[in-house]
Amino acid sequence: MGVMIALVLAVCGVTGSPTVTFRPETASTDVPADPNIVPQMAKNTEQEQLLVIEVPEEDVMETGELNPNQYPAQRAAKVVQHYLNTRHGSPFKLFGLQRVHGGNAEDVADSGRKYQLEITVHEIISNAAQKCSVEVLFPRGEKQRSADVQASCEELLKINTTAQEQALYEQFKTNKSLVSAQYLPDSHGHIEPQNKPLWHLGIVASSFVMLKESSENSLYNMAQVVNITQQATEDDHLKFDCHTLLHELVSQEIVPWKLLFTWSPAEGVKVVQMEQLPHCHECEKPPNSD
Template sequence: MDWTLLILLVVPTVVHGNPTVTVRTGSGPPVGSDQHPNSVPLSEETQTTTEVREVVVEEVMMTGVLNPSHYPARRAATVVQHYLNTRYGSPYRWIFLSKVHSGSAEDVAEMRKYQLELTMQEIISNVSGQCSAELLFPGGEGQSAPQVQASCEGLLQSNTTAQEEAFYQQHRASNNMVSGNDIPDSYGHMEPNMKPFWHLGGVASSFIMLKESNESTLYNMAQVANFTQLETEKDQLRVNYHVLLHEMISQEIIHWKLLVTWSPEQGVQVLQTELQPKCHNCEAPPNTTN
């Protein structure tokens, strides 16, 4: 009788137990699978002890060869995107990250240095180019902009001179100053004549996102809340912008006001910036890159 009872107690444990448990967070591979140490993704939906452990692992495993599909490499690559926009962006040229091919990181003095091989895409013309980039994230206290060097092949092949000149001449001496708000709207739509101002606002936002970026941020412009064209000065179009930036790691929506100037000869310049008070109940508006 004693042996019979013992068998009955043991068998259910063997049949119905869970000898192997894998936990998925986000779209990444199961924790504990055979993967590169840099491949642990962040998840905003799964609130578990495993998620907390993954975040810690990601933050400490950011040197050496990086997994190009996950945050350490993609955060750095997005900074390259903002850098290229500050140099080459216009109402008809807006550059986005397409793919990270490879990356590495190392500690150099008090800074972290990233080496990246990327594909960038100019979304208006749909032209892509291969880029090599080096980034230095400053260490220590205080916020200072990352230092970026990048070279690209083929990215700027599209000729936007005619479009830019026509846009410039249309608005340089106009008596009807253009304005707009909620671009895109709550359905993700915008009028065709608003697109150049949307692109210009996105390029101008890259100046802010480049300056504010560090190894723990991932910025994207979500919306132009409103803009107002001002009188042209010194042959520069001038526009006041109120933009909403989405910091995707913290999920914060951050409001900035910018005074932006542009001409085909001088390019985009951001003359004034003003961080607005936090909006704790704000949600990310729909995003579009059209």
């Protein structure tokens, strides 16, 4: 028997230090009668996600066929989302996990544990979806290394956003002042339309951190872009300084990161520096999460 976690993520930070507030009462009506079953996301929006997962009380990894609605399959599938965002994400192309259909796990000699999954990946902005076969290998060793991912979602990758990206790039390049934004989303889950590309860039950059930090014992979600500021640069890349909050669902910790990244339509998002900041003690955890 595991411990169920039902969360609807909403982020707030109107003034002063950023805070993160969760509204589990909103999700309570969606928790199924069977505590071993995890419903798929009721919503897959940019600001709010419903996640209900079963966290095992003991750290025992399963082999063989996996329950697609339980923690081992879900955490491996989530890594694919971060992987796709780091390779193909942009201000107008953002990937999410919509559903895990099935899969299995196996130990691979001294290499680690390999997960083979059938999942549906969602390109959030265009609202397109595709069923994909993926493999995720969590390496074994004393030093944690990023998971190795193989994912073929060719139809989603064909979505053409070149015109929108080029227009935004030219706008940022020719602005008389450098752009910046804070608290994306705000305390009401709202983002001004002109700031959505910055929010998307923050998510894509944070995917580099979440891919690096993901393991068989973790499950990361993006919570909030606390602030993002364009930096002056003389080359063809736009440069941004960004402070984000990540939610690690297993430990229920809110983890702040400082990122420096570049973006151009030709090269995509590249993270130049990433630094984990001291834990955000003012960020609230969900009630009854202990």
